[in-house]
Amino acid sequence: MGNVSVQLSEKQREIVEQPLNGSIQILASAGSGKTRVLTERIRFILGKVKKDGVIALTFTNKAAAEMKERLTSGTYDENRIWVGTIHSVAQRILEQYGHTIGLPSNVQIFERDKDRMEVFLEALRADGVDIDDYLNVDDPKEKKSRERNLQNYMDGFSTIKREMLSEEEASERFSENPDVWRIYNDYQNALLNSRGIDYDDILRYAHRILLTQTWVGDLYRAKYSHICVDEAQDLNRLQYEFVRALAGSEDSNIMMVGDPDQMIYGFNGSSSLYLCESFVADYTPKTFLLTENYRSSRAVIRAANRLRPGTQKETEFALEGSVQLAHFPSEEEEANWVLFHIQRLTELKEHPEIEGYISVDNMVVIARNRFVFSKLETALKEQGTEYTVKVGEREKLPESLFGQVLDCAIRVKLNPNDWVIGKKLCQLLGIPTPPVWGGSELLSQFQKGYCSNSNGSMVNLIGDLLSAVENMALENPNILHFEKQFAEKLGKLATAGPDEESKLEYGRSLIELQEFSDRWTRFRKLGLGNSLSSFRNAIALGKLNLDVSETGLTLSTVHAMKGLEKDIVFLIGFCDGTFPDYRADTIAKLNEERNAAFVAVPRARRWLFISYPLSRMMPWGSSRPQQPSRFIQEMDLS
Template identity: 60%
Template sequence: MMALSPDQESIVKAPIENSLQVLASAGSGKTRVLTERIRFILENTKKDSVIALTFTNKAAEEMAERLDNVDAIEDRVWVATIHSVAQRILEQYGHTIGLPAELHIYERDKDRMEVFLQSLRDDNVDIDEYLDVSDSRERRNREGVMQKHMDAFAAIKREILNESEVVEKYPNDSRLWKIYQDYQNALLASGGIDYDDILKYAYKILFLHDWVANIYRAKYKHICVDEAQDLNKIQYEFIKALCGESITSILMVGDPNQMIYGFNGSSSEYLCSFFIDDFKPSVYELKENYRSSKAVIHVANKLKPGSQKESDFALQGVVTVKDQANEIDEANWIVNQIKHLLELKTHKEIEGEITLDKMVVIARNRYVFSALKDALNKSEIRFSLKKGERQVEPSSLFCSVLDYAIRVKLNPKDWVDGKKLCSLLKLSSPSEWGNNEILKKWSKDVLISEILFPELQSELLVVIDQLDIDEPNIRKLTKSFIDKLEKFADAPQLENYESELEISILELKEFQKYWTRFKQKGLGDSLQAFRNAMALGQLTEDVINDGLTLSTVHTMKGLEKEIVFLMSMCEGVFPDYRAKTIADINEERNSAFVAITRAKRRLYISYPMQRTMPWGGVKGQVVSRFIKGFPSH
């Protein structure tokens, strides 16, 4: 076992049958404690298995890597996101609550919205006329009304609300429950579910059919939950249903000071209150920050008093707070600091050479990066904007056809993607959906369509139509069409389409990588399992980048850098202008705490005293309440 502090060791070696609550502050080694606890369980039981639940695929991969040297790790530990575990239950036991065998996940917001709008049309609501207004502000308002309904649907699922609870929560929308039911029926009629349905239906299976839960309990006698402060009601109840009365060995690790997903229904109450009441765990606390320097810990404690404790070996570090005249000056100041650090090359408190990949610029939202991007480009400093785990949609015509055709192959009732495919192929949409021969028909119709490379698109549709959905030969498909596209690229008459061909080949190679990654991770064999893994973000790889990272707070959560720049720290940006209630402000404070504690050694905080607004006016700014009283240098 790796060397642990006495506090960490007491958690790792606690009696195996005990429930444990660990309140672990930023930098206190919670991931290490969690993985060592799993290792301890495996080494001290003969056959017991563990489920380790995370919130991101990256966190799951990191934990699995740390446990890589454990014997029979693949048989005894299931490390996955909560949604991935729920999806597996749906795939295997969805039929017990009347769900079809093959369920399509609508992971795109715009696709879910289209299903919602169609459900209104089916209920004789003239929604298209309602949304068709010339005034752009009024149109945005009306689109906002639609989005509020979608947000309400998500809340109903995440909070497990029944009809009377919906009426109570939304007293000014008497038809909401009916509209919600119509939306759910429209989803199922198209052979699909949305992201929130994954947990909703998986919980329903476990709740109604204890025998299904017993199958999992018989194999997995221990459950570990990472980042438990971010649990919402459906996630907590799902875990509780998985445990039942028989599983008492459950470890929940989290930090209430880092709860930043309230907009998803998350609440630290599930870790700090409900878990205590339901499982009566032994309670532990880890406050010693092994990650950050003394200077960083000092300002973190100003923001969240008493949250952090210096380790005996903490370095001094630096925190600098600087105001600037405007956002352009702020961007230039950040760039100059970066150049200065690179010119230093080394520093006694930073291990190895100072390089761009040891730095990150964090902001409350991505919109404030505009001036900084311009300044970085002018100085020829490499950078990338860190994104979440959502799959990037293909941009080439060929790979868009590939994507939509696979969706329709798996689910012929999927009119949402079917209509998009018809639009790409310049074909008329059928009046009814559900025909298993539809791809074959379109492969003939497209030959007389005014589309780029009609013969190639036709051949692609034929190949997809003939795919074995249980064990598709994706490698053969991609290799064959890469060869064909490369031959097209050599044809002199197609020189005007070089960019389209180049992107098609690159995206097809990327698709091939996804399949290879899917197989290597042992996520299944079927085409449906492959699609679901893509929808759940399980196949996206972190871009290996040796440049500077730009990141929002939420995408930086759980990560760290030697040097952190925290920019645009003014009221209305951080805290966000929409944060009105005490709970909202507390969550914004948590976000600021997360941003600050990403820094291992040096933290640079800046804000502009005025900003140019999108409509052209200049507005004075007020320094964020979160950094008032921080030392300025």
């Protein structure tokens, strides 16, 4: 028990087999095997002690799922390991102990920005407030852009929470708006009056529970004596303080793994200083460096090293690989060049430096922002080539009327005070909003109002759906029976639809019903609870996103590709103003853009193709000359 059998380097093994008492800091560059070290360290801990458990904190649900999969083959009790994102661990604490700090039961997460805005605006309207005057929108032209102005407030509120700003600090940070703290408190009151919280509140309230209800932290520490944090360079202040509160003291056993040169979430308040300075000051950890890149070819490592000198070491077995640079008169010609190369490479089929057959499955096209893919997506569609765009982990919104009503009805059932979602549901049903929100009869009222307006197959279906959700149990709902009941109805309607459009709508409804049922099955399999409220919050946090079959060519932004790699990478749109982003107007912001480039380059295991257009069509319709990214010169590729 506790012996490491997986093949590790001497340095990796030294880290894994460190004494169990004390904190560890691992500064690990791209391709250095940090995930393997992290998982093997957890195995080592669980093998050395019989009862103590480990909490492993990740930044994405995908990373958490992959780590769980790596750890399932152990001989230890799997209940001793809790792997999850920082937000999912905080959410579990909230669900169990939120009442201890006065939060309402079944508190709902407003994870969508538009819902957060609408909660706030509805509260202001209810109080008879002139919204434009309240939000300091003085310019008549700006009134047309109220949502943009309101989004700035939402971003500011997130900054206050993530950086844990006091009233004085917030007033100093947002000195151009002396009312920001008052408006922030009004926003928080509006959320709580709707029995809701936003995404940042999950950590904020969980942190408050751990600080004020110390016995809660004691319960977790009695079961889990070790905490491991992956991608720790991306911690913001609130996340770091949450980990500290969970750990409980400076004598805790915390391992943080990260690479300061890959910190690319500064817009979320992230800073590598929490890994490199705060953690060191608070816990005096033993520090280890992992710099050997076991993944990428020599050419790719050389390019990465020019961006961040001395961060990557070649292994003696590394293949040579290649890095190529190309530029084109326009984005269209750049896109055609990418397609030509993809076709040429797939026709090649085999190469000594590529393991297995060459196909689009081991290729990816990376860009700094989604808009860079515009011309390439057009070319792919014209050519009839299948492709997938990698997106984030937030919840995919339903498209069919059935799916949208199901989503809104469950949220109204769980929280009758949620006038934002209730209003959406009324709009979907084409019925007036009630004068008063709350009570357990809302869905019944909506169903009667909807069915009295008209009749027909769709009306009957939606009426039955509202009744079924109203009668759904809050604890242990029979989702499988619900799915079977409506799958049969939708199947018949899809077959007998009067026209092609109706058949497509019923078909979409059937797919979204199946996805809903599959998420419930996944929710139960992951042991995340058995209540409808916990299920809804798990969906909101992206914990139940179903594995999408990524067929065809993959297009991905740098941020979505982090932690992943392919044999062949095309890095397109590599122009100044795009990469680095034109908003990188300070040394710190430019440094983060360089980090993003450093993340992008070693996504390539073998071959990297970098390209840029000499002109770009701007959104307003005129063409603008482009300059190559300054990072090209830094990599000595020009």
